[in-house]
Amino acid sequence: MNKVKVGIFGATGYAGLNIFRILSNHPYVDLKYLSSHSYSGESYKKLFPSFNTDMVLKTSDPEIARDLDACFVALPAGETSKFVTKLIEYNNNIVIIDLGADFRFKDKEIYEKTYGIKHNCPEILTSSVYGLPEINREKIKKAKIIGNPGCYPTSILLGLYPIIDRFKGSIENIIADSKSGVSGAGRKLSKEFLFCEVNESVRPYGAKFHRHQPEMNDQIRLISKDAPELIFTPHLIPMQRGILSTIYVFFKEDLPEEEKLKRLYYERYKDEKFVQILENELPTTAMVRSSNLCAINICKTSNNTIKIFSAIDNLIKGASGQAVQNLNIIFGFPEELSLTNIPEVI
The missing domain is CATH 3.30.360.10 (Dihydrodipicolinate Reductase; domain 2)
Structure with a gap:
């Protein structure tokens, strides 16, 4: 099976760190790109020694979409909608899983009232899917843009x-x-x-x-x-x-x-x-x-x-794990792939 080429925007926050950790054990994912606003140019391993990788953090460049099949966006509310249309322009088939709030609502007015900011691409809201797999699995299978639920x-x-x-x-x-x-x-x-x-x-x-x-x-x-x-x-x-x-x-x-x-x-x-x-x-x-x-x-x-x-x-079912669960559903992988960690009892 061909590997899915994946990027993480916002790879140094708690959500991004956990996505990296989970995907490091995923047999069908090829992690190609990590971005960070605060640590661009830094070695990921230098910042987080427990992650044994030679990858270097880069700026959030939407042009990288040309080289990706999917990306996780772990940025604050309002940030994803600023450049998601550019991601799609560079790659119309890219799967975008947003761990922020920009694609959790179909109604932009509810979003704008809730977060006090303007939604930058409301026309895309109609095609986004609320990514709670246990309720919306069939819709998720066909989706290109996922609004990952809040914790x-x-x-x-x-x-x-x-x-x-x-x-x-x-x-x-x-x-x-x-x-x-x-x-x-x-x-x-x-x-x-x-x-x-x-x-x-x-x-x-x-x-x-x-x-x-x-x-x-x-x-x-x-x-x-x-x-x-x-x-x-x-x-x-x-x-x-x-x-x-x-x-x-x-x-x-x-x-x-x-x-x-x-x-x-x-x-x-x-x-x-x-x-x-x-x-x-x-x-x-x-x-x-x-x-x-x-x-x-x-x-x-x-x-x-x-x-x-x-x-x-x-951080897992409430964010990163659920995001990877959505990735598995969209690409037809076993839903539990890389997500079978036994809970830490102590």
């Missing part, structure tokens, strides 16, 4: 999907409480993310508004137009990686027994290699650390209320 939306949407799909029009309210490790903020220098500021403390943030909330509401409404608006609060906790979401769903009617509700999850995800429905234990971030897994369990707390628990590694 919080991945944990919450996978937890919610079977229930919202089954009980359309019957849900009264949804509340999601999520806790994330500090790596979710990226590799930026900021006082609020210093060790002494984070350690021994839990902090809510984005209390009035978080940019992932419109993304989740947009996807929930695609499942059920009658679904209520999600109420969401994220929290920063003193650990490196991982997200645990606790989701409360309130219904307008009495629900079936808990075992029947859980069966919805078993049936919906029985063929999914990266979704694990737990029988008795509740999910923890340790269960999924450094893996592409999402661990889920549910419990019925009253006649019309359930709790859903969902855990992912924010």
Whole structure:
């Protein structure tokens, strides 16, 4: 099988680093290009000695698209849309997997309101696909532009999907409480993310508004137009990686027994290699650390209320691993290729 020639734009952020690490073990990928705005001209191995490679970081040059079959773009919101049209001009068949937010919405107005910036290529939004494989796999297979989901939306949407799909029009309210490790903020220098500021403390943030909330509401409404608006609060906790979401769903009617509700999850995800429905234990971030897994369990707390628990590694299933999962789907590789790391239990 011919190897896919791949580039990574933004190869020195946490997402880019993990994409490189995962693809280093991929038998059908040939890594041809790494870019970095801050470290252009530097040796990747010099910056990250654990990566035994002679590759040198370059500037983000769209002309490189001529030599690539696919590229991962791990840049801040607004950066991808500045040059994606140039990538396509140089190579009309290139697959673009954006780990930023530029292609997660079909409606540019929602995007622009959420991120406070103008979308530079709204005409491309109609052809992009929201890259949550467990929900959009068939669309992903045919896509050239993927909007890789955010980390919080991945944990919450996978937890919610079977229930919202089954009980359309019957849900009264949804509340999601999520806790994330500090790596979710990226590799930026900021006082609020210093060790002494984070350690021994839990902090809510984005209390009035978080940019992932419109993304989740947009996807929930695609499942059920009658679904209520999600109420969401994220929290920063003193650990490196991982997200645990606790989701409360309130219904307008009495629900079936808990075992029947859980069966919805078993049936919906029985063929999914990266979704694990737990029988008795509740999910923890340790269960999924450094893996592409999402661990889920549910419990019925009253006649019309359930709790859903969902855990992912924010850097893998919430970003880089899911991006590689999308690459595998598009190019017809086994979906689990290079993504079968067993979670780190300690």
